[in-house]
Amino acid sequence: MNGSGVINFSAGPSKLPEKVMEKANSELLNYRGTGHSVLEMSHRSAEFSQIIHEAESTLRELVGIPANYHVLFLQGGGSGQFSAIPLNLLQPGKTADYIVTGTWSAKAAKEAEKYGKVHRVIADVEKHVGVPCTTKWTTNPDAAYLHYCDNETIHGIEFPFVPESDGPPIVCDMSSNFLSRPIDVTKFGLIYAGAQKNIGCAGVTVVIVRDDLVGHALKECPTILNYKEQAACNSLYNTPPSYSIYIMGLVLQWVKEQGGVAAMERKSAAKSELIYDTIRRSNGFYVCPIEDKFQSRMNITFRIGSGKCTDELEKRFVQEAGKVGMKQLKGHRSIGGIRVSCYNAIHLEEVQVLVNFMQAFQRENTHLFHEC
Numbered sequence: 052m053n054g055s056g057v058i059n060f061s062a063g064p065s066k067l068p069e070k071v072m073e074k075a076n077s078e079l080l081n082y083r084g085t086g087h088s089v090l091e092m093s094h095r096s097a098e099f100s101q102i103i104h105e106a107e108s109t110l111r112e113l114v115g116i117p118a119n120y121h122v123l124f125l126q127g128g129g130s131g132q133f134s135a136i137p138l139n140l141l142q143p144g145k146t147a148d149y150i151v152t153g154t155w156s157a158k159a160a161k162e163a164e165k166y167g168k169v170h171r172v173i174a175d176v177e178k179h180v181g182v183p184c185t186t187k188w189t190t191n192p193d194a195a196y197l198h199y200c201d202n203e204t205i206h207g208i209e210f211p212f213v214p215e216s217d218g219p220p221i222v223c224d225m226s227s228n229f230l231s232r233p234i235d236v237t238k239f240g241l242i243y244a245g246a247q248k249n250i251g252c253a254g255v256t257v258v259i260v261r262d263d264l265v266g267h268a269l270k271e272c273p274t275i276l277n278y279k280e281q282a283a284c285n286s287l288y289n290t291p292p293s294y295s296i297y298i299m300g301l302v303l304q305w306v307k308e309q310g311g312v313a314a315m316e317r318k319s320a321a322k323s324e325l326i327y328d329t330i331r332r333s334n335g336f337y338v339c340p341i342e343d344k345f346q347s348r349m350n351i352t353f354r355i356g357s358g359k360c361t362d363e364l365e366k367r368f369v370q371e372a373g374k375v376g377m378k379q380l381k382g383h384r385s386i387g388g389i390r391v392s393c394y395n396a397i398h399l400e401e402v403q404v405l406v407n408f409m410q411a412f413q414r415e416n417t418h419l420f421h422e423c
């Protein structure tokens with residue numbers, strides 16, 4: 052906890068590690084003896100140059116990014132990449148394959164349609180509850196790329212595997228689970244992630260892209276979204292989100308001190324298991340709509356019962372949790388229910404507080420659950 056007694060379970064922007072906040076606070080007015088703040092620093096200065104280079108090298112070390120991949124720090128969020136990806140990779144006459152498993156991959160596919168032909172490799176479903184079996188996928192070996200979202204933040208659906216590709220490079224949105232488990236970068240053509248969940252604050256988006264995929268942008272591609280232009284000037288084509296890059300650098304350093312990505316994976320498994328176990332043992336009071344093997348470790352979604360009192364119980368749950376300091380537990384407005392976001396900065400002890408609350412709430416509201 053951050054000393055305020057508040058536990059922030061927000062889906063993003065989300066809780067930052069206390070140590071990062073303290074460090075940023077101590078350096079806010081006078082960055083390491085320079086006499087000025089990172090907020091006031093030229094992005095061409097030697098100090099900022101060091102900040103951005105250190106962020107990149109720590110990221111390369113943590114993730115194991117090979118030398119033939121560029122690391123770009125861009126603006127426009129994950130949504131900016133929904134446009135940048137087809138603008139850079141979808142050549143005229145080609146089709147891009149999209150695996151749609153929730154709101155974010157659906158948005159990515161819709162945006163790509165503005166620039167070229169998109170094929171959805173799985174049939175549209177009314178309700179997303181997991182990843183449909185790969186035998187039902189209709190992938191195209193000639194596609195420009197195969198796009199998927201590793202963790203659907205709204206539904207709470209996470210891929211337990213990297214899809215196999217029969218040729219096209221794999222493009223992955225890791226906005227909400229980046230650095231929460233080790234990855235083999237060589238399986239991917241491109242990985243992107245907005246920083247505001249696991250790796251920093253809003254404003255910067257990490258793009259890791261293999262060098263053979265750079266340099267084929269459509270002529271309409273805006274320069275700031277063009278991977279070749281950005282790679283050529285180390286993400287400094289225009290004024291970058293310098294403070295967000297600085298915060299990201301502090302978070303990356305913190306992840307390293309905690310034992311790296313493998314330690315984050317162990318911690319995420321323990322936190323999410325604590326909540327899913329509470330759901331499973333609740334005799335139907337709490338219900339997770341997502342199929343077991345696709346239940347997200349980052350965004351745990353559940354409903355309270357399934358009767359006519361569900362809305363009332365969920366409203367009460369959010370209100371009462373709020374009164375004891377647990378914030379941002381309301382599910383996304385498009386699907387309702389409860390959502391607990393457990394990114395890297397959330398402690399196991401904080402999840403334990405929530406689980407104790409869930410158990411007490413169930414005891415106190417069982418009568419209402421049974422009456423409805």
Ligand SMILES: Cc1ncc(COP(=O)(O)O)c(C=O)c1O
Nearest residue numbers: 128129130131155204226227245
């Ligand atoms: C998985 C995923 N992709 C993309 C986005 C869009 O990110 P942004 O709001 O930074 O554009 C989000 C936002 O929450 C997300 O969760």
